[in-house]
Structures are given as structure tokens and as C-alpha cells.
Amino acid sequence: MACVSEEWSARTKAVVAGRPVGEGEPMNVPITPASMLGLSYAREDGTPTWVAFEEAVGELEGGTAVAFASGIATVSAVLDARPSQAVVVVPSDSYAGTRGHFAHEHAKGRVRVVSVAPSDTAAWIEAAEGAGLLWLESPTNPSLHVVEIAEIASAVRRLKHRPTIVVDNTFATPLGQRPLSLGADIVVHSATKFIGGHSDLLLGVAVAADPAHVADLRDARTRIGATPGALETFLALRGLRTLPVRFAEASRTAALLAERLAEHPAVTRVRYPGSGAMLAVEVADAECADAVCAALRLVRHATSLGGVESTVERRAARSGDAHVPSGLLRFSIGLEDPDDLWADLNRALCSVN
Template sequence: MAGGNERWSARTRAIVAGRPSGQGQPMNVPIAPASMLGLEYAREDGTPTWAAFEAALGDLEGGDAVAFASGIATASAVLDAQRVGARVVVPRDSYAGTRSHFAHEQDAGRIEVVSVEPGDTGAWLDAAARADLLWLESPTNPSLHVTDIAAVAAAARELEHRPTVVVDNTFATPLGQQPLSLGADVVVHSATKFIGGHSDLLLGVAVAGDPERVTALRQARTRLGATPGALEAFLALRGLRTLPVRFAEASATAARLAQRLAEHPAVSRVRYPGQGAMLAFDVADAERADEVCRALQLVQHATSLGGVESTMERRAARPGDAHVAAGLLRLSVGLEDPEDLWADINRALCSVN
């Protein structure tokens, strides 16, 4: 399979990495709907479709990738390497599904969970002194807080017990940041979101630079039965091929919307980290936020994100996100015309102001 080249940009490598090479090879890796490869089950060593997707994403993140059936399956595999009773530090504002999973593991007595403010580097450093695993998410879902990954990772490396540093890179994507280059041990993604990009698959992926960690992740995938489907891996790779152009376009639109929202009288706060296709903004209260969602005609009132369509949701209404500001609206910016998006959002805001 063709690999990336350090002289090529991420945009080019997203196209060529993991592609079959040699005369007579197909342009794309075929879907491999096989449960057996020779004398081994496919769950043991994967399929050519998985391998192609893993090669391409690993190239962009700077490590070796391991695909899983979902983002939560990926988190489960990472936890699988921790001892019983391990102390896991997580950001207080982060994906509710991950926090719910960790809370379940804590209730079962498998881990101890400690929460810190995502943007408080001092709190991370204090917690790291007694932690086994530091689970960072930057920017966070849904409030778009940013954590100093490099500072936390550097501090963890200096500790004698060397806690594992994991970064959920779903919002930033490997185009926004490469946490392994900042000192993280493992990077995780919900490939369901921006990597797949079309709201048509469930897939997770972990990337690590240490071969032993990669082997452990693959072994956990097998033990947990968290293997990705052949079609899902194929679709995720196809989505990854266009990620650079999709992400650049959506990010440019998000920046324009963030600027206009900051000037709107119905908006009290805009949360935008300066790059990426995700933003959030606050209106006066939950009632007005719900009215804005109901008034939308182009932007989809939906819970997922990262697709070609723009979606908006009041996250505090979702289970597990009661800590989120009541009037916060999370916006995933898609590929619609920026002026059409603004007209829709502005009209919805003006209808409740």
C-alpha cells in the first residue's frame, strides 16, 4: 500500500496513504466482508479494509492506528490496559458518553475517576501526581475549552510513575493538532464525526507511537469483540480522503459565523477556540435556546456532529450534561453556503430576541 511522504502536505497524504500501489492494483481498497482470512478469524489480524484506514489515519496522526467498532469501544480498550483501581483524571466538561462510561466503570469498582477543569493546567498537574491515566479532550465537547496538552504531557513524563496521557482529538482532528507530537501517549477519535464526515457510520480509532501500546490496543480489540465492520471501515477511509478540504471549508465558515454571533444582541457569549468547525454560543436561557432550535429551517436540530450538514443542539437538555450552561447551543458547521447558514441562524435568533 502506498504510504505518506514527509515532503507531502496533510492534504496530499490524506489522499494517498493506505492506497494500493503497483500496476494493476485497484484505485481504492475493496470492502473485505470476510470473517476468516486463511486459518485465522479476521478479528485477530484485521482485514485489508481496516488496514488501509488505519494506515491513512496513522499517517496523519504520526503513529500506528487501531480501528474499533465505536468511539466508546475505543475508550474501553484504553481502559483495558489499566490496573483495577486505577485513578483516571478527566475534564469536567467533556463528551457525556465518555464520562458516563467512566462513571459506570467507577461504580463497578474498576477505576477511580477524578474531574478537573479542562483549562486549568495547574489542576491537571496536581491531579497527575496521583493519576494512572490522564484523559484529555481539547477542545472539549460541548463548551470548547482548550487544554495545554504539551504542558500536561511534559509534566506527566517527569513523574516517576509516568501516568498515561490520552487525548480525544475528535473536534480538532489530525489537521488541527497532532497530540502525539505534543507528548501524548495515545490519541483517540470518534471517527463517526469529522473523519467519516457524512453521518453514515459508527467507528472509533486509537493511535499510538509505542509499538507495545499498539499491540495492547489490538489485543484489547480482540478480547472485547470491538471489531469494526468492513463497510464502516471503507466509508471512514473514503471520508478521510476528503477531510482536509471539508474541514478547511467548514472551519472558514465557523470563523465567520463566530464573528457575526459575537455581534448579535441575542447572544451573550461565543465559545470558539480560534480554529475548527465546532463552536458554541449562549443565549439568555434554556427556553430561548429551545425556541432557537425549533425555529431553524436549514441547520438540523440534531445531536451528532462533524457531517456535511450543520447541526445545532442545546446540550444541557441531554443526559449527563446538566453542568453545561442552560442557554448554550452547540453548533457543528457543515458545508452549506455560509450566507444561507447565517440567514437561518440570524432569523432564528431574531425570532426569540
């Protein structure tokens, strides 16, 4: 594969990393639809397709990447290395699928789950005493709280028995923050979202710097059978190539819309962490929020995010997100013209005001 210079920017690395080199080599790693490679199963040693994807993600995050069949499979693999009855500290506001998986493991007696408010740094540091795993998510899904990763990691590093720190970096992407450089042990992504970027695949990936963590992740992937597909990793790598330009453009639009939405009479609160392509808007109540969703024509009413198209969802209507304000609308901003998006949002909001 291509030799990547540490001096290159993330934008350059996204284009170069994981590409074949040498005279006569293809420009892209071909899809390898093989269940076995010689005397080993592909689930044990991987295929060239997913190895290339892992190399590219690892370059962007600053560690060694391990790909999985989905984001939840990645969560399961991280928990797999925890000893029985380990204390797992999780944010009270975070992706419902992740919290649901933690709750399931808690109910089965495999781990003990403790919930902490995302932005309460002191509570995270206090909860770290005796914990086996801190699961951070920043910004959080769907309320966009920001977690002080570096401050928490610095305090945890001083503990005699320090827990493993995991950061779900799906919303920020490696372009917004690199948690390993902030003191995290493992970074996870739902590559279904911004990394893939086109709403056409399911994939997860974890990145670690410590070889022991990498070995645990690979071992769990093999035993669980949560191996990524060749087509999915090919598509995700292709999506990754344009992540820097997609994310920058969508972030500029999100910042512009956040400013305009803050002045709209139908909006009671705008949640925007200052960067990134995700924002949340609160309106009067659930009825009003549902009416806005129904009135939008350009912005799609859909549950996923991170694609080239803008989407909206009232998360409180979803199972597991009852804690979310009933009038909160989570927006994932895509690549449409900002003025067209604003016209659609303004018209929908005015129709219910």
C-alpha cells in the same frame, strides 16, 4: 500500500495513504466482507479494508492506528489496559458518553475517577501525581474549553511514575493538532464525526507511537470483540480522503459565523477556540435556546456532528450534561453556503429576541 513521504502535507497524505499500488491494482481497497481469512478470524488479523483505513489515520496522526467498532469501544479499550483501581483523571466538561463510561467503571470499582476543570493546567499536573491515566479532550465537548496538552505532558514527563496521557482529538482532528507530537501517548477519535464526515457510520480509532500501547489496544479489541465493520471502514477511509478540504472550508465558515454571532443582540456569549468547525453560542435561557432550535430551517437539530451538514443541539437537555449552561447551543458547521447559514441563524435568533 502506497509509500507515503514524510515531506508531503497532511492534505496529500489524506489522499494517498492506504491506497493499493502496482499495475492492475484497484484505485481503492475493496470492501472485504469476510469473517475469516484462511486459518484466522478477521477480528484477530483484520481485513484489508480496515488495515488501509488504519494506515491512513496513522499517517495523519504520526503513529500506528487501531480501529474499533465505535468511539465508546475505543474508550473501553484504552481503559482495559489500566490496572484495577487505577486513578483516572478526566475533564469535568467532555463528551457525556465518555464520562458516563468512566462513571460506570468507577461504580464497579475497576478504576477511581478524579475530575478536573479542563483549562486548569496546574490542577491537571497536580492530579497526575499517583494517577494511572490522564484523559484530555481539547477542545472539549460541548463547551469548547482548550487544554494545554504540551504543558501538561511536559510536566508529567518529569514524574517518577508518570501516567499514560490520552487525548480525544475528535473536535480538532489531525488537521488541527497532532497530540502525539505534543507529548501524548495515545490519541483517540470518534471517526463517526469529522473523519467519516457524512453521518453514515459508527467507528472509533486510537493512535499510539509506542508499540506496547499499540499491542494493548489490539489485544483489547480482539478480546472485547470491538472490531470495525468492513463497510464502515471503507466509508470512513473514503471520508478521510476529503477531510482536509472539508475541515478547512467548514472552519472558515465557523470563524465567520462566530464573528457575526458575537454581535447579535440575542447572543450573550460565543465560544469559539479560534479554529475548527465547532462553535457554541449562549442565549438567555433554555426556553430561548429551544425556540432557536425549533426556528432553524437549514441547520439541523441533531445530536451528532462533523458531517457535511450543519447541526445544532442544546446539550444541557441531554443526560449527563447538566453542568452545561442551559442556554448553550453547540453548533457543528458543515459545508453549506456561509451566507445561507447566517441568514438562517439570524432569522431564528431574531424570532426569539
